[in-house]
Structures are given as structure tokens and as C-alpha cells.
Amino acid sequence: MEDWVPRMRSQAEIAYMLEWFPAHTKLSAPFVRGAVAALRWALGQQAAPVTGRQATGPAEWAAVAREGDEAADAMYNGGRAAGGTFSAGYLQGVEHMATWITGGEGVGRPDGWPFPEEAPPAHA
DSSP: OOOOOOOOOOOHHHHHHHHHHHHHOOOHHHHHHHHHHHHHHHHTTOOOOOOOOOOSSOHHHHHHHHHHHHHHHHHHHEEEETTEOOHHOOOOOHHHHHHHHHHHSOOOOOOOOOOOOOOOOOOO
């Protein structure tokens, strides 16, 4: 039996979430800032939100997963990370959105999601 490994969300999905999320979520402003920063970085529009690594194009799965891990680590280090000191809400936003970007369930998808849903492979 093969293990299901989540896939990186497509650039179209990430761009859609970047437009939708800030206007429709009721989460805290710091959380939204962190989530938006993760989305922009994943699209290659800005430096990584926690480590400050410069974007050279759209981020790859492993880099996004590491950035989410860095956010989680920083929460246990008083908000301190390579890229600065951040609030817990901001770091949670980065971590949760990084989980979503890498195929997990970090944040919920909006109603009417216009992309096909990925399902784990069926096992016999």
C-alpha cells in the first residue's frame, strides 16, 4: 500500500487564495498578514515571511514546508527567527498557510472552490 503524500497547491490555487483570503476571513489581522506573506512568497512575489530568504521565483514544496517549520520553531522561541521577531499570530498565519500550500489542511478552502479536489489514492 503506498502512502499518500500531499501535493503542492498550483500557482493558480495560491493566487486565488491570495485574492480571497484577506477579504473573507474573520481571523486576526496578524494571522492574516502572516498568511498573506506566505502566499506572496510562494508565488515568488516577496522574500520568505519568517527566514527572509529572497525569492528567486515561485517557492518549491520543500522550501514552503521548511518555512512553516521555521514559523513553528519561532513560536517556541519568543517569536525570534532568522528574518526578525514576529508576533505569535503572524507566525501562526505563516505556519497554517504553509501547511495549506503544501497540500495539507492548514486553512479551509472557500465555498465554491473552482479547482478540482485532490483525493488520496484508493487502496485495494
